[in-house]
Amino acid sequence: MPLLEIRDLHLAMKSFEGEAHVLNGINLAVERGEIWGVVGETGCGKSLTGLSVSRLVPSPPARYMQGEILFEGRDVLAASEEDMRKLRGRRIGMIFQDPTTNLNPSFRIGEQMIDVALHAAEDDPALLGLTKTASRSERRSAARRLAVELLDSVGIPNAADRLDSYPHQFSGGMRQRVLIALALIGRPDLLIADEPTTALDVSVQAQVLRILFDLVQKHRLAVMLITHNLGVVAQLCSHVAVMYAGNIVESGKVDAVLSAPKHPYTQALLAAVPGRSAVRGALSALAGSVPNLLRPPPGCRFAPRCPHAMPRCDAGAPPMIGVAAGQQVACVLYDKTAEAA
Amino acid sequence: MLLHVDNVVKIFASKRPFARAVEFAALKGVSLEITRGQSFGLVGESGSGKTTLARCILRLDDITSGRIIYDGQDLATLSPRALRALRSKIQIVFQDPYASLNPRMTIRDIVAEPLEIHHDLVGLSAQARTDRASELLALVGLRTEHLYRYPHEFSGGQRQRIGIARALALNPEFLILDEPTSALDVSVQAQVLNLLHELQQRLGLTYLFVSHDLGVIRHVCDRVALLYRGELVEENDTEAIFESPRTDYARTLIAAMPSPDPARSLWRAA
Amino acid sequence: MTVADAAPVLSARREMWRRSVYRFRQSTLSIVGFALVAALLIIAAAGPLIVPHPDHVAGAIDTAARFKPPSAANWFGTNELGQDMLSLVVAGARVSLFAGLAVVALGAFVGTIVGAIAGYFGGWTDDILMRLADLKLTIPGLILAMAVAAALGPGILNMVVAISLSWWPGYARLVRGEVMAKKEEMFVTAALALGAGAGRILRRHILPNVMTPVIIKMSLDMGFAILTVASLGFIGIGVKPPTPEWGSLLSVARNYMPDYWWTAIFPGLAIFIAVFGFNLLGDGLRDVFDPKARR
Numbered sequence: 001m002p003l004l005e006i007r008d009l010h011l012a013m014k015s016f017e018g019e020a021h022v023l024n025g026i027n028l029a030v031e032r033g034e035i036w037g038v039v040g041e042t043g044c045g046k047s048l049t050g051l052s053v054s055r056l057v058p059s060p061p062a063r064y065m066q067g068e069i070l071f072e073g074r075d076v077l078a079a080s081e082e083d084m085r086k087l088r089g090r091r092i093g094m095i096f097q098d099p100t101t102n103l104n105p106s107f108r109i110g111e112q113m114i115d116v117a118l119h120a121a122e123d124d125p126a127l128l129g130l131t132k133t134a135s136r137s138e139r140r141s142a143a144r145r146l147a148v149e150l151l152d153s154v155g156i157p158n159a160a161d162r163l164d165s166y167p168h169q170f171s172g173g174m175r176q177r178v179l180i181a182l183a184l185i186g187r188p189d190l191l192i193a194d195e196p197t198t199a200l201d202v203s204v205q206a207q208v209l210r211i212l213f214d215l216v217q218k219h220r221l222a223v224m225l226i227t228h229n230l231g232v233v234a235q236l237c238s239h240v241a242v243m244y245a246g247n248i249v250e251s252g253k254v255d256a257v258l259s260a261p262k263h264p265y266t267q268a269l270l271a272a273v274p275g276r277s278a279v280r281g282a283l284s285a286l287a288g289s290v291p292n293l294l295r296p297p298p299g300c301r302f303a304p305r306c307p308h309a310m311p312r313c314d315a316g317a318p319p320m321i322g323v324a325a326g327q328q329v330a331c332v333l334y335d336k337t338a339e340a341a
Numbered sequence: 342m343l344l345h346v347d348n349v350v351k352i353f354a355s356k357r358p359f360a361r362a363v364e365f366a367a368l369k370g371v372s373l374e375i376t377r378g379q380s381f382g383l384v385g386e387s388g389s390g391k392t393t394l395a396r397c398i399l400r401l402d403d404i405t406s407g408r409i410i411y412d413g414q415d416l417a418t419l420s421p422r423a424l425r426a427l428r429s430k431i432q433i434v435f436q437d438p439y440a441s442l443n444p445r446m447t448i449r450d451i452v453a454e455p456l457e458i459h460h461d462l463v464g465l466s467a468q469a470r471t472d473r474a475s476e477l478l479a480l481v482g483l484r485t486e487h488l489y490r491y492p493h494e495f496s497g498g499q500r501q502r503i504g505i506a507r508a509l510a511l512n513p514e515f516l517i518l519d520e521p522t523s524a525l526d527v528s529v530q531a532q533v534l535n536l537l538h539e540l541q542q543r544l545g546l547t548y549l550f551v552s553h554d555l556g557v558i559r560h561v562c563d564r565v566a567l568l569y570r571g572e573l574v575e576e577n578d579t580e581a582i583f584e585s586p587r588t589d590y591a592r593t594l595i596a597a598m599p600s601p602d603p604a605r606s607l608w609r610a611a
Numbered sequence: 612m613t614v615a616d617a618a619p620v621l622s623a624r625r626e627m628w629r630r631s632v633y634r635f636r637q638s639t640l641s642i643v644g645f646a647l648v649a650a651l652l653i654i655a656a657a658g659p660l661i662v663p664h665p666d667h668v669a670g671a672i673d674t675a676a677r678f679k680p681p682s683a684a685n686w687f688g689t690n691e692l693g694q695d696m697l698s699l700v701v702a703g704a705r706v707s708l709f710a711g712l713a714v715v716a717l718g719a720f721v722g723t724i725v726g727a728i729a730g731y732f733g734g735w736t737d738d739i740l741m742r743l744a745d746l747k748l749t750i751p752g753l754i755l756a757m758a759v760a761a762a763l764g765p766g767i768l769n770m771v772v773a774i775s776l777s778w779w780p781g782y783a784r785l786v787r788g789e790v791m792a793k794k795e796e797m798f799v800t801a802a803l804a805l806g807a808g809a810g811r812i813l814r815r816h817i818l819p820n821v822m823t824p825v826i827i828k829m830s831l832d833m834g835f836a837i838l839t840v841a842s843l844g845f846i847g848i849g850v851k852p853p854t855p856e857w858g859s860l861l862s863v864a865r866n867y868m869p870d871y872w873w874t875a876i877f878p879g880l881a882i883f884i885a886v887f888g889f890n891l892l893g894d895g896l897r898d899v900f901d902p903k904a905r906r
Contacts, residue, residue: 231599274560281538
């Protein structure tokens with residue numbers, strides 16, 4: 001059984017203009033030790049997919065129309081709020097894009113970490129290596145030790161001294177490391193990182209990615225890395241799911257998908273990255289823009305911009321077709337059965 | 342040579358009462374030369390001083406020492422009148438197309454604003470300004486019917502086109518592009534980069550392309566300068582920098598650049 | 612090269628309007644506020660045409676009909692001069708709303724100008740203007756208004772000026788802060804890079820973007836302004852009888868309150884409804900224009 005399995009997830013978002021069908025049947029399975037890159041452009045639904053796993057999408061305006069999100073076989077969407085709270089802090093860790101807004105500026109880093117650790121230890125004292133009978137001060141010092149240990153593991157020098165620093169005394173990269181350390185307190189099995197390096201400089205980004213990679217190796221974490229940056233995916237991820245307008249259009253092992261992309265959208269996305277080979281002024285740019293999800297195209301949502309579009313594309317949502325070992329693509333171009341018929 | 346930045350120093354001093362004056366050197370003696378028609382890349386991470394240099398060239402900030410010479414004229418010695426005239430030749434496109442357009446102005450008013458500000462120079466009637474705005478929109482790939490809409494109705498890429506149209510209104514020679522695509526999705530970035538290239542060919546523009554994205558820089562620039570904490574650490578022709586970087590900083594930066602090729606992952610065992 | 616299409620077919624203004632109406636309607640209380648204010652405005656506008664006894668509003672008295680309790684003939688009863696309370700309260704809506712609006716508008720106008728100048732130029736200009744504004748904080752508003760109104764003499768305009776004197780600093784502070792924030796916006800830098808001067812930047816780029824919080828504050832302040840006008844009327848230095856004004860109606864009724872409750876209750880209720888309505892409306896507007904401030 002995979003650690004996380006999203007099955008046919010449909011999500012609608014209500015706004016003053018009407019209800020937009022923003023997730024249109026997402027299927028994804030993540031095993032321990034895998035780093036899944038969920039990649040796509042603005043508004044494709046990648047962040048909503050990540051937030052849905054820890055059920056952090058406010059509803060209303062969101063409404064889950066169908067599907068389930070199984071974490072160790074239990075449906076997250078049907079869980080009680082109490083169970084979710086335990087799940088979020090402990091089993092599922094989250095890291096967000098902006099490291100400044102997710103730390104309270106008026107408390108020391110150490111206090112914030114100890115606080116989270118003590119809270120997590122209320123349910124599970126073993127987290128701090130203690131029994132239920134441990135005294136307050138024992139808990140506190142154990143929590144402090146854990147905080148130092150974690151800051152150390154994400155590469156913060158002199159971790160014990162830095163506990164007394166305030167967030168503003170850290171650089172952006174250091175703050176993002178603190179957030180990773182915070183997310184690791186409950187020893188999560190799954191880490192959801194939403195654009196964790198987008199606000200950082202490239203050299204710092206490389207360091208943070210490296211830390212994530214080492215953590216996965218060490219703890220056999222499963223990671224869902226949400227990003228728009230194909231470079232980050234190529235560097236870090238073992239698997240990738242490419243999203244477009246609320247659908248996963250292609251998924252599989254990173255090497256396979258990025259070196260031999262099958263879906264026209266994945267191909268276009270890779271071709272648009274400026275590289276050495278492209279002639280200046282002749283980057284292949286996708287025509288048109290993303291569809292309005294209030295009135296999505298009838299069949300394949302990419303069809304209106306697709307260079308290979310044919311009448312069949314409008315007939316209905318394209319099925320996921322296996323094209324190679326573990327590589328799947330939602331495009332009728334690869335539908336052999338229909339060709340024969 | 343069109344622009345000569347000569348040993349420019351910029352020191353920011355924070356003056357607060359009852360506190361020791363804190364000085365921060367954003368630029369520590371930077372020199373570079375940009376020739377007409379060139380695409381010059383200015384690369385650096387946050388705090389490198391690349392945006393400060395751009396602001397100094399635009400005279401949005403005054404330099405502490407050194408000289409910035411544009412087309413033979415020292416910017417610091419220009420009369421206010423001459424400075425205004427110069428503004429029409431040097432224009433800027435900003436990073437964030439969401440923040441750099443006034444949300445309460447129509448596209449027509451945004452694009453025609455430079456013509457209005459420099460009315461003494463261009464002398465166009467209101468109707469002629471509208472015509473020019475519509476011409477500029479066509480130049481950047483937008484349509485006349487977009488004239489009376491507001492910025493929020495446009496996507497990021499379209500807004501950046503509007504920002505470019507505004508920068509082109511006064512027929513400038515020199516365009517500072519301050520991270521013009523870093524807020525955009527890759528497929529949109531490709532459209533905007535293509536447009537910028539096409540405009541350069543058509544209008545004979547000179548570009549100072551400020552960015553932290555080495556992939557983009559490599560794609561669009563002829564020559565690149567690397568800034569690190571206010572100092573220029575390396576400058577060379579683009580391919581030379583990427584193929585044989587001379588400094589450690591350049592090597593680190595190039596190595597850290599995430600390539601979309603999974604085979605080039607630094608640590609992931611294939 | 613292709614152009615991505617802007618999806619909406621609606622015109623910009625209409626779309627923004629629709630969006631605002633949608634958000635406004637999300638809250639029942641805002642609609643109640645809007646309805647109350649709308650009703651008050653209609654009453655104020657139509658006042659003289661709909662009152663049952665226009666002559667009483669003009670000052671005529673009817674000593675035979677003193678202190679009649681509410682009845683079918685006089686819904687709100689009559690006062691010590693035999694005047695129809697309904698007529699007076701309805702006519703008072705115009706005076707109170709006008710005075711409140713004038714106070715708020717004058718305060719906002721002066722405050723916006725002062726705040727914009729202080730916030731944009733900073734430095735000494737800012738220091739001087741803001742210390743001037745602080746000065747007001749050392750004197751309670753009502754006392755200041757009383758003193759000035761007493762000095763200027765009675766009359767509705769004098770009263771408006773007197774009250775506004777203690778109202779503009781609030782707007783100046785608000786606008787100053789907003790201007791200082793907007794000054795750092797990229798589109799202002801863009802205008803500077805184009806060579807725009809201070810006047811143009813304030814007028815075209817900054818002020819249009821700070822008017823929303825000012826309008827919200829005006830609507831929230833309306834209730835309190837009406838209350839202040841009524842307070843001055845109540846202590847007898849605002850609008851003088853026979854001009855019907857809620858505060859002065861209440862003031863007169865105070866003497867007869869234990870025996871003839873209706874003379875006090877209806878003007879009081881009118882003040883309450885006006886204050887309540889404008890506050891709800893202001894809250895609603897804030898939700899529409901500044902969704903981030905929502906609870």
